[in-house]
Amino acid sequence: MGIRELVKSYRFQGEILWNGESLQSKQFQSNPPIQPVFQDPYSFFSPFQSLLESLLEPTKIKRGIFLSPSIRKTAIENIESYLDRFQLDGSLLNKKPKELSGGQLQRFAILRAILSGPELILLDEPVTALDALVQIKIVSLIKELNGKDNLGFVLVSHDLGLVKNLCDDLYILEKGRIIEFGNAREVFTNPKENFTRELIQARNLSDL
Template sequence: MENEVISAKNIRKEYVIKKHFLTGRVKEKVAAVKNASFSLEAGKTLGIVGESGSGKSTTGEIAGGLQKATYGNVYYCGKNTAEMSSDEYREYRRNVQFIFQDPKGSMDPNYSIRDILAMPIETLKIAKDKKEVDLLVDDILQKVGLDLKLKNKYPSEISGGQCQRAAIARALVVNPRVVVCDEPVSALDVSIQAQILNLLKKLQAELNIAYIFISHDIGVVNYMSDSIMVMQSGSVVEQGDAKQVLVHPQEEYTKRLIESAFIN
């Protein structure tokens, strides 16, 4: 597809759980993801939903380059990531960022919010000097709705909702094309969840970002997604347009997820 920004073809991830104690020969493996495929266009959201252990987070990490697939391929803008040059791979990794479930746990507690946001700008040489770095930091803080006074505070000194906004700012400060949102609101109060979800949708509309949105909550996925991929025990059991999947689910597992979220 012309607007396809990221896709996966038959990705499988296996982990060795038992080796022979003398020879080191693999005796037992477990598959966390079994032949999953998807494609995602710029500015759209793919929701990946399933219970804990379904393989959804592993799928997101493989898509973003945090893990390598045992088999199968990931494509960024039509290019196989396994065949990229070092420069191409660096560009891919810059353009696929992550927002994690625990924002405070994903940030170094020894750095201020300003330094946490400035680090990727400086590492990737996006700004030419400190003044430009500070301008970019201030701009992204305003975009995510944070008071500029908070940039001198540390993650432990701000609330969970503020910290998740800072985590969103860190993901977006390098101007990525794709963001993998791995349970980004599950640790937050319900009222704060709504604020963060609305913020993500607002930023997507402004910046034309594609999201891979991972959650165990099909209600949240329903609100965020254009298409949905339902996973169970590492396998994709249902996939398609979000409205079609939610209104006319084909699989019993999908129906149970919908019933548990009280979606009518």
């Protein structure tokens, strides 16, 4: 089944509101308040562009595809100002995605989302494809951005250890429906639904 046929087989209803306005409204087209970071960072960037050109795309969306020298210079300086904090070397900006490790590319994916100026970042299994040491670095970065930059995150994950380590509030979904929600620590300590208890017991997380 092709992508078009697959999409046609689903029926989508409803809308997402941000401060009472639909995210599909014109005011959000060039400056959406929510930005995603996907599980596979290699699918997040064009394989034909350098990382720098990909990171300049948020500026091009807002200011026009042909940036003046002064705007381009300012945008590059802004990108470079994040590199030390993200533990990324400036030489990586001139490389293509295939030349970077998964951990490096995932940090660039988070940076690209931030450069759009969102209020919220949606993380879809952001560390699943990474090894344990790299996962720790990404988690530390997310915590820092949340605490120091007051940037909100929504984490979608099956990794309950990661969820318990990162999240303040927790929503448990079963078959697409929210069946339990509350403070993450309380949900893990005293789950109310059998489905939640089974998830926690399967991963031995009740005493962590």
